[in-house]
Amino acid sequence: MSLKHILLGILQEPHSGYDIKKVFDQVFSNFWAAELSQIYPQLKKLSEQNMLSVVEEESDKGPSKKVYQTTEKGQKELVNWLQDGPIVHTEKLAYLAQTFFLNSLATTEQKLEFMQALQHEMKTWHQNLCGYQKDWQSRFPNYPYDLPDDEFYPNLTLMMGVKKVGAIVEWCEESIDLIKLRL
Amino acid sequence: MSLKHILLGILQEPHSGYDIKKVFDQVFSNFWAAELSQIYPQLKKLSEQNMLSVVEEESDKGPSKKVYQTTEKGQKELVNWLQDGPIVHTEKLAYLAQTFFLNSLATTEQKLEFMQALQHEMKTWHQNLCGYQKDWQSRFPNYPYDLPDDEFYPNLTLMMGVKKVGAIVEWCEESIDLIKLRL
DNA sequence: TTGCACTATATAAATTGATATATAGATTAC
DNA sequence: GTAATCTATATATCAATTTATATAGTGCAA
Secondary structure, eight states: OOHHHHHHHHTTSOEEHHHHHHHHHHTSTTTOOOOHHHHHHHHHHHHHTTSEEEEEEOOSSSSOEEEEEEOHHHHHHHHHHHHTOOOOSOOOOHHHHHHHTGGGSSOHHHHHHHHHHHHHHHHHHHHHHHHHHHHHHHHOTTTTTTOOHHHHHHHHHHHHHHHHHHHHHHHHHHHHHHHHTTO | OHHHHHHHHHTTSOEEHHHHHHHHHHTSTTTOOOOHHHHHHHHHHHHHTTSEEEEEEOOSSSSOEEEEEEOHHHHHHHHHHHHTOOOOSOOOOHHHHHHHTGGGSSOHHHHHHHHHHHHHHHHHHHHHHHHHHHHHHHHOTTTTTTOOHHHHHHHHHHHHHHHHHHHHHHHHHHHHHHHHTTO
8 A cells, every 4th residue: 555655755756667666676675666567557546646747758768758746636645644654563574484484394404504594695685785875974974964854864764774684684693593502 | 475384384283264363463463464364265275275174163152163284285385485495575664665755744843753653663562572572581491592492483583573673663763863953 | 132252255455477569779690 | 781689668468366454144141
């Protein structure tokens, strides 16, 4: 149900459907994924509801594109979503479900391998996030205090990722140590 | 596709559909939610595939129930799922999408309120998790070292929750401090 | 006899994954 | 040189799966 509002948020700046997919893959990948087959029907629906405006434009490369932008009505809907307060408890973490049933694997070695693989994934993810943070830091000498408002809130989501995934890496470490005591 | 495997995991012990819903609400609520309307069709499908056995039983209260249990074939499917390694990057966190667009709210006070509400939610969640952990600690004097295997891995998911949600509460705190500097 | 716990299904909406269509520029084949 | 192919851009649809909301019957207890 949030895709609608995320599109209204992204389309405060004009984008084509194809552009929006890139934003999901590059910017939102840490907390939301969306396919083109979701994006296009939603754009159509939101246009019909006058929450988005559409202009057809020529593309530099490839065929002509439809450029969408949030209307005043759409902006109000976005603000309502934010004013309704934070939406929590929507997480689905498959790897935690796997951890829950990990004892169904035959040997302690296999359980250990699973947790080591998980730690590796999480470490890589954490390093990526830290890399993005370094990019911000090089652009702002007094990071995060000197960020302009329009970059401050997106940056908060990055700070959250660094902190959270860091905690998960630590948990993997501790879990591995505990499992080794059971070998 | 994970619901299927979670059901196979739960049904290593016999449960009715209604029982399973309670397990999701009480045990899995921190990382997976499922509705009865998802559970029943999946049980039917997995029975037809001979991954689950069914026995009709009289209920203490209410109408008779079908009690399901994972078969050998189902057990193999569960083990395959675990052996394929951890499934990551499937998160959808609506509150982070909201944070990303928080600057669309008119005043800094409103943005601060949002983050304070989020912190409150997260603190409550964290306290619940710590409560569950105290229950474990009272049952095992040498927690978590003296846990039997069949309780050790479920407990890991709880330890993860405490650590992760703790980090999120800290992030909320830091974010609130940063936003206050912008008032 | 009202309410609650238990059991289950129906329907609608959202999401995913695969596929189809088409244009333009770049690369390669002949 | 030009035809064929490849790659990137752009839009769209379909089937299958997953998720959410609402509805409905059953038996017991207060």
